[in-house]
Amino acid sequence: SQQGEEDPQALSIQEGENATMNCSYKTSINNLQWYRQNSGRGLVHLILIRSNEREKHSGRLRVTLDTSKKSSSLLITASRAADTASYFCATGGSNSGNTPLVFGKGTRLSVIA
Amino acid sequence: NAGVTQTPKFQVLKTGQSMTLQCAQDMNHNSMYWYRQDPGMGLRLIYYSASEGTTDKGEVPNGYNVSRLNKREFSLRLESAAPSQTSVYFCASSEARGISGYTFGSGTRLTVV
Numbered sequence: 163s164q165q166g167e168e169d170p171q172a173l174s175i176q177e178g179e180n181a182t183m184n185c186s187y188k189t190s191i192n193n194l195q196w197y198r199q200n201s202g203r204g205l206v207h208l209i210l211i212r213s214n215e216r217e218k219h220s221g222r223l224r225v226t227l228d229t230s231k232k233s234s235s236l237l238i239t240a241s242r243a244a245d246t247a248s249y250f251c252a253t254g255g256s257n258s259g260n261t262p263l264v265f266g267k268g269t270r271l272s273v274i275a
Numbered sequence: 276n277a278g279v280t281q282t283p284k285f286q287v288l289k290t291g292q293s294m295t296l297q298c299a300q301d302m303n304h305n306s307m308y309w310y311r312q313d314p315g316m317g318l319r320l321i322y323y324s325a326s327e328g329t330t331d332k333g334e335v336p337n338g339y340n341v342s343r344l345n346k347r348e349f350s351l352r353l354e355s356a357a358p359s360q361t362s363v364y365f366c367a368s369s370e371a372r373g374i375s376g377y378t379f380g381s382g383t384r385l386t387v388v
Contacts, residue, residue, distance in 0.1 A: 164329060195377075197377075202373070202382075203364070203381060203382070204279075204365055204379035204380055204381045204382050205367075205379045206319075207376035207377060209376070210375070210376055223333065250317065250318070252377075260322050262308055262320055263320075263377060264305075264320070265310075265317050265318040265319075266317055267315065267316065267317035268317055271360070
């Protein structure tokens, strides 16, 4: 069963705008990760945020984590057409860190040039 | 290039036929995984291998078997294919099960008719 649920399921924005995707999960986690999948390709790891971290940045990506609300958000700033992809959150580890990642169903992002 | 290699990329099987999906990684990762991806379902874990010599069931193991041949290779076998196993199969690897990012292969698109 899916642990993470992304919201919205689909998002369409203009190039240059910011894109925000949310992820909610149900049980305690060791970390939360975000992945990107271009059409017909495998998933690519974007960023990992640990349960004791609240915010993390990587280039144009900003991830927040609120463990009290069991939710995370991924912000892509100044989006480009090349950001068009599906984005998945994945929760891992439990407290001992020994359970495989469980993926959500993803958000399909379309960036229109 | 370092990464995860999956073969074949495409396969069509008749109901009842068997086949093995191959996966190899050259990053010296300890853990390897097999996921399936179906439309609207996200990724679901079939089997994983936390380390060489061990394998464990995931969320949807029925109809599949796995072999961790050595540290590099992790194969997935369908003994008697069914139409319900039509899916895209992804192999992934990581340093540790739930506390590090995963590297994914490019996938095998399997159709069972």
